[in-house]
Amino acid sequence: MPFWEGPVWEGMVAETERDGETWYECEMCGMLFDDREDAATHEANCDDEDPTYIQ
Numbered sequence: 001m002p003f004w005e006g007p008v009w010e011g012m013v014a015e016t017e018r019d020g021e022t023w024y025e026c027e028m029c030g031m032l033f034d035d036r037e038d039a040a041t042h043e044a045n046c047d048d049e050d051p052t053y054i055q
């Protein structure tokens with residue numbers, strides 16, 4: 001079963017500013033993206049650890 005099906009959920013992507021630019025950080029593995037959608041897509045599929053919103 002897919003981890004996430006449906007529209008990309010952007011709620012958990014963290015925003016960080018570096019050198020005046022906004023980056024989006026996966027809160028599970030810490031990977032940085034310059035595009036919010038890329039970050040959200042990655043994070044929705046990131047299996048670094050169990051999703052924290054299921055608690």
Ligand SMILES: [Zn+2]
Nearest residue numbers: 026028029046
């Ligand atoms: Zn990740």
